[in-house]
Amino acid sequence: MSQPPLLQIHNVSRTDTSTGKHLLKSASLLIHAGDRIGLVGNSGSGKSTFLRAMAMLDRCTGEWIFNGNTITKDDIPAYRRTVIYLSQRPFFTTGTVEENLRLPFLFKSAEAGARDSFQRDLAASTMETLGLSPQILNQPAESLSGGEQQMVSLIRALLLDPRILLLDEPTAALDSDAKLRFEERILKWHRESNAENEDGRAFLWTSHDPTQVDRLTDHTLTMQQGELILPTGPNSENQSANKNNQQANGVG
């Protein structure tokens, strides 16, 4: 009836290995191509923990199935460039913007990635769509303003041609104008894909701003004290993710 989910995570839990505190309690979620999912919750509720867990950035227990394949340790670097976690504070190494954009193409996992070489033209044109001058490719990345850095960090992720973006309050440091351009770029990236074929894309977006979540996403999940709560807000007629996620809970 419907195509298999892009990403399934089953019973993912995270415990602080030194204090024993449960940071994430058995979260399960299905993400389909085309999903636009919002994630809300108080600060400290575990939103970042959950997004990081989806990208397998911390030691967690559980199961991650991408496109029908269970992810094992050797797949993790390539998986992370397909399911990219974008942190709220972008980071750059010393060097120009271009060098920073090239960096992921120097990793071993580039060979297994969707796009294995750096395309300068694509970088320049992506910059223009975000209102940045391609001139800044030659500037030191650390000299950019906070907003520009967040834009460049998005470009760096988009150049890897990801399938899922995990956006951890990406616009928190942006002014309202830049915020809109950032949002538009994400929606454009999402629209470019076609949910019917292999190239379907999805994103998860965490935000403190409920209107932003309503504007950008078609269903909303809530984090509460390390627990993922589904479903909430009927902010869309499309409740497929919620149904799917109830199935996911059933699986667990």
Place this chain on the structure above:
Amino acid sequence: MFDLNGLDVTIPDLIHGQMLGQFLAPRPEGDISLSWFEVGVAASLLLINAIISIQLGLGMAKRIATSSVRMVIQLAILGLVLKQIFELSQPAPVFVLAATMTIIAGVSAVKRIDHRYPSIYRNSIFSVWTSAWIVTSITVLIIVRPQPWYSPQVVIPLLGMVLGNSLTGISLGLDRFMSELRNRRGEVETMLALGATRWESCRGVFVEATRTAMIPILNTMSVAGIVSIPGMMTGQLLAGAEPLEAVKYQIMIMFVIAAAIAIGVVLSLSLSYRNVTNSNHQIEWDQIRRH
């Protein structure tokens, strides 16, 4: 009239200014033994520091006193232990002393490190042990070849020198590795999130830590003999050795020390890297605690 050497110094002697004679008295040639009084003169020099500290309110007077007392007690014990072991001249006591020194070095290497992970002591002891013992064995068995091979007069001072330097290198390297890892957390995490393996994300930190740990010995080597006469050579010259012989020994020991540091540092950093990362290309941030 100045030949007062060998006389017991009494308070009246001091009062009558005769200690000056004690200083100026020529010794019999080749005799470099010190009396406890002479050691006391050196100790009194430290009083200047203590006075300055009190005057300027540096709050260091207590530290100076305790450090001095510790040093005296530790060396006195060492002297007594060495005296016993030299007299026994059996392999087992040499081995026990060497092992004790090694463990103490491994533990002290961790002392100055702010951010630690649970197995850091084990790693440090293992790294000090492996590097120092390999290098000291080669030095003793192949280069110096004393009779008997376990000769404590050769093994213990050599091992001590190698341990001291290896421990400094490991300590500097580990401290830098852990602090860099924390300072560059953003960089490391970003690289991981964009598909770096754990090694790709930590390589820069590892290289930086190795460099930091190796710099002191490289500096020491490049200024050796210009700024100062190195410790072992000083000792040999004082003991009446031929300068060229002393130089040969010093060159040998410098190379040996540099090798021990290099092995110890790379080993301790590799083990630390393995302990703070896992095969899922994650950093075990939870395990890193401040001390």
